[in-house]
Amino acid sequence: MKVRDYECDMQGIVNNAVYQNYLEFARHEYLESRGVSFAELTKLGVIIAMVRAEIDYKRSLKAGDEFTVSVMASRPSRIRLQFEQEIRRAASDELMLKAVITTTAVNERNRPYFPAVLENIME
Amino acid sequence: MKVRDYECDMQGIVNNAVYQNYLEFARHEYLESRGVSFAELTKLGVIIAMVRAEIDYKRSLKAGDEFTVSVMASRPSRIRLQFEQEIRRAASDELMLKAVITTTAVNERNRPYFPAVLENIME
Amino acid sequence: MKVRDYECDMQGIVNNAVYQNYLEFARHEYLESRGVSFAELTKLGVIIAMVRAEIDYKRSLKAGDEFTVSVMASRPSRIRLQFEQEIRRAASDELMLKAVITTTAVNERNRPYFPAVLENIME
């Protein structure tokens, strides 16, 4: 991916919240690569709810930087999906950010709900 | 503050990254109430850099919800500013989100830099 | 409303796209003040679709500026809702931006659909 100028704040670096957008986009791409579309989940009444985000900011991406976002999924408990993610600047492979994102899947009444389609996203 | 519709995703709830915007806005308002403007810091060459964010998502804000964001600042070490923050729905005072945001202040060469103006933001 | 720092770009001024968020928020507040909630419209299967936006940028809002957004609604044809809007800086009442936003209401099959609830938003 590539930093877009509007994602930078007046310090000329990517705004802190924008990294969460990058992380989310990579997670959704990951799910899609396993046949799970976020839009379809929403239609099925499955809500992937974030439980906790731990984000370590190492260095700042700047306007025009190209970067990669990695995703490693695990299932630490029956009702948790966890994603370990890293953002690295493409040019130097430097680590810019590390995150552990813990989520759960719930139905519209906010009860844990892991339909079969979510079972095989790990590998 | 009040949730704006464009901040909601297709699940009808506030997008996870947007909470970081709310938290940041509240921190900057807090700093300003202590006489420290983020825009002026930028002009002075002081960059408040995020080091770590720990965010616990309890419940989701929805379109139209009104809410408050609290800020408690501390200085856990010489080169750290830490902010404990909570987001509560105004109507019910329910806790929606808790966060611990750890930052540092650096100059343009990325060296720790805490000018006098930053000294008295705690109280 | 007040400009939030994350809405500013590296020029230190509000990013051009963000003004559309301000305009939308004001339109939705306007609709709500007439008893029409955007979230409820979505549930009813009514989609307010933008048809055309004409935006004249006069001056730039900066970090921390407070401002007002006005809304004047009209119905130039049977299937059009039009909103004339202005953004003014609160301190000086200076005109920052003028916009004419033309929308239509459609159902999920993309056909014009103006349920009764939309009839009395003009006054």
Place this chain on the structure above:
Amino acid sequence: MKVRDYECDMQGIVNNAVYQNYLEFARHEYLESRGVSFAELTKLGVIIAMVRAEIDYKRSLKAGDEFTVSVMASRPSRIRLQFEQEIRRAASDELMLKAVITTTAVNERNRPYFPAVLENIME
């Protein structure tokens, strides 16, 4: 480019303001392909200020859609840079949006300022 889920609103379609981000990103890529970096312009004290945006929304992009953004630059007067832009869905080549974006370049005192570097961005 590809629509990111967080860019969609609760109607499941790309939020109106987000298209301006797409258009801006394409313009900046265009300038860069002519050797003009937006970040460097900012450092030189050149601000590309939007004067007017006319945007016709034809159809809505949805989550996961891939699309292209075109840019045609012209110089309608000495102090105007104009960009005609189109967004088309990649799969079908359908026109989703058409825009005419009129800008000017100013210095920090808000006076028209077109340094040599801006002279050869047209063809």
